[in-house]
Amino acid sequence: MSQNWVKIYGTQAIHLVEIVRDLLESESIKTFVINKTDSMHTHLSNGEIELYVQTQQVMKAKHLIEKGLQ
Structure with a gap:
């Protein structure tokens, strides 16, 4: 992933x-989501869903969050 994206949630x-x-x-902020949960074993809840925004939109x-x- 490019260094232009920062995980914020x-x-x-x-x-x-x-x-x-x-x-x-x-609010016109571009987002990017990475789902790191295990789709085969959802009952394990061993992953996280991460939300990223561009560096210049972090603050x-x-x-807003x-x-x-x-």
């Missing part, structure tokens, strides 16, 4: 990642 709950992703994209994205998840 991670969880095992896909619905939370999608909520945060929608929030950021509604704005973190502010803090504001939006309160």
Whole structure:
């Protein structure tokens, strides 16, 4: 992955990642998601779903996440 992307959020709950992703994209922040969970053994919950934004959008994205998840 390019160094232009920074992980700003991670969880095992896909619905939370999608909520945060929608929030950021509604503010014109491009996002990228990597799902590291094991799709064959979902009951193990051994992975994380990571949300990335471009480097220049990190501060704005973190502010929106803090504001939006309160």
